[in-house]
């Protein structure tokens with residue numbers, strides 16, 4: 522399985538705490554724990570040519586992980602269009618945290634993906650589909666002591682499967698981990714992962730991302746969705 526971790530890599534250059542928590546940047550850190558699995562991982566960032574997402578790289582990628590926040594508007598529409606096409610043809614996509622507002626996720630969901638937010642909250646994650654492959658090894662509930670609150674209403678289409686729900690100490694609730702399918706591509710959105718919090722160091726968060734990559738990995742890649750005129754297979 523081949524995974525490409527995409528990160529805008531902007532906060533890493535501006536806030537020293539980000540690289541203190543996540544040496545090598547969020548992309549490097551995510552790639553680091555994914556390599557503990559039987560996964561071939563590469564990283565790509567906004568500052569690389571074509572955002573590091575060339576046709577050759579995507580052709581050779583089973584699952585893209587997407588982390589963005591301050592630079593959503595800096596990702597060229599042609600790149601979004603290309604990644605979108607790969608998802609429809611079967612490439613898996615795992616969108617983390619503030620990636621909810623990326624052009625790519627909004628295009629795939631077809632909605633604003635707006636939500637409520639507030640920094641520095643205590644989060645309790647609940648596993649509400651314990652038999653789902655993405656929930657393997659995850660307890661019924663676990664706590665993230667400091668994470669950005671994302672609250673409902675979250676303007677996304679009704680998920681195919683809501684696997685995790687979160688409660689925050691301001692009283693808010695949020696569908697914090699859910700799946701959807703677009704075309705032949707499997708998509709998982711997961712809320713924890715603010716750049717100045719420690720959530721990606723949490724073993725359950727890491728397990729969920731590893732599980733999600735396995736779940737999103739296509740059985741068959743590059744399945745074009747066509748609209749052919751079809752001659753009858755049997756006589757009338």
Ligand code: ZN
Nearest residue numbers: 619669715716
């Ligand atoms: Zn954030």
